[in-house]
Amino acid sequence: MAKDVKEILKNNSLSITGSREKILGLFLEQPGALAHGDIEKRAGEKFDRVTVYRTLQTFVEKGIIHTIPTADNSIRYALCKDDCKEGHHHDHHVHFVCTQCNITYCLDDVVTPELKLPKGYISTHIEVVAEGICKNCK
């Protein structure tokens, strides 16, 4: 495990609990994003659904993970890069959903493009989700 789960929790002033360790561990040990359902399945069994919801919510608030909207109406969560601080979230990269393996990737190096919006529209945040075939499924 590249980064220590406990350290991440401490750095965000979160108490260290079993569910937080396990859920954060899941994010660290695989490349893609996870939906709430994935976590319940992969978590090795027994977690109360409520605990998972609340843990994810806490992680999002602390800026440890961020949400990714997808077309199939299931919110997915992915780890944030280090420069995400609480309340100040840098999520300016593109997301990629593979239609074959259904994994969602954060393309951290692909920056959200600029947009010319019609007069009067002011955008504060732009979300880009690309769909297609990933490098592993080709």
Added chain:
Amino acid sequence: MAKDVKEILKNNSLSITGSREKILGLFLEQPGALAHGDIEKRAGEKFDRVTVYRTLQTFVEKGIIHTIPTADNSIRYALCKDDCKEGHHHDHHVHFVCTQCNITYCLDDVVTPELKLPKGYISTHIEVVAEGICKNCK
């Protein structure tokens, strides 16, 4: 009403029914996108939820409306432009969600930008959702 509801239904070889007329009418008489919940509320009362779901599904299949993914996990639907044919859907424009009035607009004139993806990734569809303040709320 700019366009005749019945005509649109006929052009897509759909039978003309009360619910289809009313739901399609809702889309025509307002600029933004509608979520399933909006439709149930605005439909002037009594519609079975199942009927609304099935009607929306039918409209999507026929290419009359398209779906817009949003961050809050509620699928919204909006009218397609005329050049959407069944099975061959042109949805290359950007969507805009106003954080104030919560209306979702189709910015038909703002084309989805090109993206340089990492090697190995092949994208078939790109979805762009901008968030901010719309021209009416400014």
Added chain:
DNA sequence: TAGTAAAAAGCAACATAGTTGCAAAATCTT
């Protein structure tokens, strides 16, 4: 325009997602 086949609506029941309040258990602090 009446009769009929096909399609859609409505109903019931079920499945999945997500939320809230509260009591029990675990964690942190000193």
Added chain:
DNA sequence: AAGATTTTGCAACTATGTTGCTTTTTACTA
């Protein structure tokens, strides 16, 4: 180690979406 604070798990509830089946409506044709 003990008390205060968090977090967990449970139960109940709401919202959202789906499926099968029966009744009603629509479109077609004679």
